[in-house]
Amino acid sequence: MIGRKASTLGLGILLAVAACGGGNTASNSPSTSQNIGGSVTLWAEWSSSEQQAFKAALVPFTTSTGVTVNYTSKGSTISTALGSAIQGGAPPDVALVPDPGTVQTLAKQGSIKDLTSIVGSLSANYGDAWNQLVTANGKLYGVWFKGANKNTIWYNPAEFAAAGITTPPTTWEQVISDAATLKASGIAPFSLCTDIGWPVADFWQNIYLKTAGAASYNSLSTHATKWTDPTVTSAFTTFGQLVGDPSNLLGGLNGSLSNSYPTCVDKVFPKTGAQPKAAMVFEGDFVANEVKANSATYAPGTTGNGGAACSIDPAKTPCYNFFDFPAPAANAANQGAVQGAGDVAIMLKDTPQSEALVKYLAGPTGASIWATAGGFTSPNKTVPTSAYPDPVTQKDALALVNATSFVFSLDDLQGTWEPMMWQDMLNFLKTPSNVSAIQATMDTQATAGLGH
Amino acid sequence: MAEIGTEATPRARRRAAAVNEGGNPGGGWRDHLGSLAFLAPGAIFLLAITVYPLAATARNSFYDATASNYVGLANYKEIFSTSSILVTFRNNVIWVIVFPFLVTFIGLVYGVLSERIRWSTAFKTIIFMPIVFSATASALVWRTIFDLDPHIGIVNATIQTASDWINPPGLYPVDPSAGQSVAGLVATGVSAGPKDSLESSSTVTAGNPVELGLIGISPATLQLVGAQTAVVPTASPGAVTGLVWRDFSPSNPTARGQVLPDELGFPGLKLTLLRSDGTSAGTAVSDAHGDFSFGSVGSGSYKVQIDSSNFSSGFTGIFWLGTQSLTPTSSLNQTAQALLSVPLVDISMILAYLWIWAGFAMVVIGAGLASLDREVLEAARLDGAGEWQTFRRMTMPMLAPVLIVVIVTMLINVLKIFDIILNMAPGSSQGDANTLALAMYNFGFTGGLGNWGLASALAVILFILVIPAIVLNLRRIRG
Numbered sequence: 001m002i003g004r005k006a007s008t009l010g011l012g013i014l015l016a017v018a019a020c021g022g023g024n025t026a027s028n029s030p031s032t033s034q035n036i037g038g039s040v041t042l043w044a045e046w047s048s049s050e051q052q053a054f055k056a057a058l059v060p061f062t063t064s065t066g067v068t069v070n071y072t073s074k075g076s077t078i079s080t081a082l083g084s085a086i087q088g089g090a091p092p093d094v095a096l097v098p099d100p101g102t103v104q105t106l107a108k109q110g111s112i113k114d115l116t117s118i119v120g121s122l123s124a125n126y127g128d129a130w131n132q133l134v135t136a137n138g139k140l141y142g143v144w145f146k147g148a149n150k151n152t153i154w155y156n157p158a159e160f161a162a163a164g165i166t167t168p169p170t171t172w173e174q175v176i177s178d179a180a181t182l183k184a185s186g187i188a189p190f191s192l193c194t195d196i197g198w199p200v201a202d203f204w205q206n207i208y209l210k211t212a213g214a215a216s217y218n219s220l221s222t223h224a225t226k227w228t229d230p231t232v233t234s235a236f237t238t239f240g241q242l243v244g245d246p247s248n249l250l251g252g253l254n255g256s257l258s259n260s261y262p263t264c265v266d267k268v269f270p271k272t273g274a275q276p277k278a279a280m281v282f283e284g285d286f287v288a289n290e291v292k293a294n295s296a297t298y299a300p301g302t303t304g305n306g307g308a309a310c311s312i313d314p315a316k317t318p319c320y321n322f323f324d325f326p327a328p329a330a331n332a333a334n335q336g337a338v339q340g341a342g343d344v345a346i347m348l349k350d351t352p353q354s355e356a357l358v359k360y361l362a363g364p365t366g367a368s369i370w371a372t373a374g375g376f377t378s379p380n381k382t383v384p385t386s387a388y389p390d391p392v393t394q395k396d397a398l399a400l401v402n403a404t405s406f407v408f409s410l411d412d413l414q415g416t417w418e419p420m421m422w423q424d425m426l427n428f429l430k431t432p433s434n435v436s437a438i439q440a441t442m443d444t445q446a447t448a449g450l451g452h
Numbered sequence: 453m454a455e456i457g458t459e460a461t462p463r464a465r466r467r468a469a470a471v472n473e474g475g476n477p478g479g480g481w482r483d484h485l486g487s488l489a490f491l492a493p494g495a496i497f498l499l500a501i502t503v504y505p506l507a508a509t510a511r512n513s514f515y516d517a518t519a520s521n522y523v524g525l526a527n528y529k530e531i532f533s534t535s536s537i538l539v540t541f542r543n544n545v546i547w548v549i550v551f552p553f554l555v556t557f558i559g560l561v562y563g564v565l566s567e568r569i570r571w572s573t574a575f576k577t578i579i580f581m582p583i584v585f586s587a588t589a590s591a592l593v594w595r596t597i598f599d600l601d602p603h604i605g606i607v608n609a610t611i612q613t614a615s616d617w618i619n620p621p622g623l624y625p626v627d628p629s630a631g632q633s634v635a636g637l638v639a640t641g642v643s644a645g646p647k648d649s650l651e652s653s654s655t656v657t658a659g660n661p662v663e664l665g666l667i668g669i670s671p672a673t674l675q676l677v678g679a680q681t682a683v684v685p686t687a688s689p690g691a692v693t694g695l696v697w698r699d700f701s702p703s704n705p706t707a708r709g710q711v712l713p714d715e716l717g718f719p720g721l722k723l724t725l726l727r728s729d730g731t732s733a734g735t736a737v738s739d740a741h742g743d744f745s746f747g748s749v750g751s752g753s754y755k756v757q758i759d760s761s762n763f764s765s766g767f768t769g770i771f772w773l774g775t776q777s778l779t780p781t782s783s784l785n786q787t788a789q790a791l792l793s794v795p796l797v798d799i800s801m802i803l804a805y806l807w808i809w810a811g812f813a814m815v816v817i818g819a820g821l822a823s824l825d826r827e828v829l830e831a832a833r834l835d836g837a838g839e840w841q842t843f844r845r846m847t848m849p850m851l852a853p854v855l856i857v858v859i860v861t862m863l864i865n866v867l868k869i870f871d872i873i874l875n876m877a878p879g880s881s882q883g884d885a886n887t888l889a890l891a892m893y894n895f896g897f898t899g900g901l902g903n904w905g906l907a908s909a910l911a912v913i914l915f916i917l918v919i920p921a922i923v924l925n926l927r928r929i930r931g
Contacts, residue, residue: 077897077898079900079901079902080896080897080898080900080901080902082901083518083901083902087519099900101900102900102901105518105900105901106901109518161702162670162671162702163702163705164701164702164703164704164705165705181705181706183636183668184639184667184668184700184705185667185670185700185702185705186667186668186669186670186671186672186673186698186700187670194880195878195879195880196878196879196880197879197880245631246630246631247630247631247632247633247636248631249630249631250630251600251630252627252629252630252631252632253631254600254629254630254769254771254774255600255630257771257774257878257880257881258599258600258601258771258773258774258878258880260878260879275672312672412900414899414900415517415899415900415901416517416895416899416900416901416902416903416906417899418898418899418900419894419898419899420536422879423536423882423883426879426880426883427883429880430775437786441535441536441786444534445534445536448530448534449903451516
């Protein structure tokens with residue numbers, strides 16, 4: 001599940017519309033230039049400021065095709081809403097869903113349209129891993145629009161400096177040793193966002209990806225690898241090296257179990273008037289939006305505003321930065337693998353208007369507009385790096401596009417037993433010694449949930 | 453409909469009887485057209501939004517997640533063999549046993565009380581008010597009230613205030629409930645002493661300054677109490693002198709044992725000089741540079757103790773919304789635990805729900821009290837019954853029908869309890885606080901496309917469980 005917290009949006013959107021409108025190269029430009037008119041209904045999960053940003057990203061589409069987009073926000077339960085609408089016989093023309101598991105199910109049911117010929121060469125705008133997630137029986141059923149990089153551990157550079165840590169950790173072992181250094185300097189190493197299950201799952205999935213590798217990860221996600229597998233045990237044990245010692249966690253176990261997202265981010269990157277209570281927080285790249293919302297003084301990178309040194313006090317020159325989730329030294333080969341998530345456009349009714357919209361979403365125009373507005377990363381290779389507002393976001397977006405292997409957030413591929421998986425992960429946090437029982441439970445649940 | 457005619461047919465007799473009883477006057481279904489026309493909208497409405505969904509849910513409960521393939525009793529089997537789903541039954545049982553009786557009792561107390569106090573209208577208004585708030589809003593408010601952090605949750609804040617008054621926290625609180633330990637502060641020249649104190653590792657003598665290095669306390673904490681750069685004290689004949697300092701230098705984070713220029717002293721530490729037999733030879737408090745001095749001590753050898761009171765964290769909060777069980781079940785297996793433990797979060801939520809519904813119980817019971825026959829009560833008193841006897845032997849029996857209405861209404865209410873759990877229990881406790889209605893929602897509407905089969909089976913079970921309460925209520929209304 002993606003934490004959905006959008007950045008503040010300014011007039012930048014409007015400027016971006018003007019700037020990006022004509023910036024496409026000929027090969028990527030969607031053939032939506034002829035004015036076809038009419039309208040298209042579109043569902044996605046985004047509301048409030050994200051909805052505004054998305055609508056701004058659709059303005060060039062309406063301008064060039066004359067097609068009115070009737071957008072409805074369905075919130076986080078969009079997949080269920082879509083399922084009901086399909087059963088009821090009145091689905092929207094196009095929808096953006098946050099889980100490829102739903103795309104696969106709907107494709108098998110024949111409820112969504114094959115986009116292979118409609119998208120055509122535009123599919124080359126995405127890496128193979130992305131297209132593979134929405135391909136069923138050799139046919140492409142989805143077009144990715146928004147991505148999220150979950151390979152990011154966010155840290156307060158001023159706290160690292162105060163603990164004498166000059167370079168962020170590049171191996172898991174260094175994460176553990178840096179945690180000890182941070183504790184010695186008097187700050188809690190991690191603020192966990194685990195009053196709910198999905199952030200624990202995201203954390204564990206990163207560890208599984210970095211210990212077992214992308215092939216095992218994909219195999220586990222379809223339950224071809226059992227949850228009782230030794231690779232799973234090993235990932236739990238590795239995770240336990242950190243969370244098994246509650247002094248690594250802000251507030252210990254109970255503190256972690258009542259630390260909600262985005263409050264957990266505020267503990268590391270506080271609002272003006274408060275002090276950081278922890279040095280690191282793990283979650284996807286959407287953390288950056290929360291940091292910037294806390295105070296405009298936060299500067300991306302390791303230098304404060306005006307070139308000053310990073311300061312702990314958010315009223316002065318605080319900074320925020322991330323490092324890539326590190327693999328254990330013995331598994332360095334998996335270092336380039338990236339876990340992420342995203343929203344994918346699917347077509348439920350084949351009309352000229354919905355075809356035009358799908359092609360538009362596969363191109364760089366809309367994504368570039370939202371990228372410039374901030375709080376957005378695109379898995380689309382043709383979105384220029386320069387569209388992103390700062391070096392930290394650029395690094396984040398490049399990691400998403402250039403990953404040696406990309407895997408989708410595993411919990412979002414589990415369908416109906418996803419909420420149970422989150423509870424199991426929380427149970428591990430509560431009793432890290434109970435690994436084998438938890439693994440057995442998870443395997444039973446996965447069998448029931450996935451039907452094999 | 454040709455039978456209308458001969459008087460002798462049984463059907464005609466029945467019809468005639470119906471007419472005599474004041475049933476439908478006239479004869480033939482055509483005569484009913486008018487009334488049918490009036491009934492139709494209601495009947496269609498009932499069919500469309502009650503009967504059809506009921507039938508569809510019952511059907512879906514025998515089908516798979518997408519409600520398209522028949523799976524027999526598989527969903528029911530899964531429900532009764534999965535411990536995380538069995539937990540929902542346990543929680544429903546806890547709610548059903550505890551809540552209706554408690555809320556009725558409190559309603560009765562409030563009801564009796566409101567009859568006897570001045571300002572009873574104001575009292576009743578205040579007690580009744582929570583019922584007009586949305587349950588979701590109330591749940592969110594109570595989630596905050598029970599928050600773990602005493603800076604947020606008023607319950608923990610109240611306990612903390614009282615606790616700090618009796619047992620004030622030290623300048624350098626170390627919170628064991630957050631996984632911290634006093635022994636974790638040890639860096640140079642100190643080791644863990646008895647009862648969360650620290651003491652110098654080696655013995656000290658007068659005239660030889662001792663250096664005690666601690667880690668794990670942030671510079672921000674030290675600066676807050678006025679810490680300055682650590683300074684090694686000069687030797688002073690006849691006095692045990694020394695330094696307690698933050699043995700952590702950002703410029704050299706792994707170096708221990710040296711007093712470096714970017715290291716701070718520990719001000720305000722309470723220290724005791726211990727003789728070899730463990731008795732106190734004097735006390736001292738460190739200054740802003742972390743220096744301390746025990747003046748005019750003898751020539752013996754001593755140990756310097758950093759008192760445990762420096763590290764007392766006081767009360768740091770009870771996790772009211774946590775899943776710690778109130779019944780000892782940790783030795784049992786998973787299924788037995790699921791069935792027998794009583795998580796604290798359930799009790800906290802029941803308290804919040806009492807706050808919401810006590811007003812309703814009070815108003816209904818109050819109305820019942822007001823309609824009691826005063827003369828009977830008066831007669832009882834004249835016959836020499838005391839207040840308690842009157843209440844126990846006269847008021848209660850006469851009030852019983854009203855009390856049962858409240859209990860049954862609340863029973864149905866908590867059987868389908870949902871919103872308070874979704875909104876008040878943090879996600880980390882929801883697995884243990886889950887109820888049938890919430891599980892039904894979670895299976896049906898979260899997690900990809902949802903598991904309609906399982907959610908429908910839960911709905912059917914919930915429906916069956918509510919039936920006895922509904923029958924009881926209907927009987928009461930009829931009787």
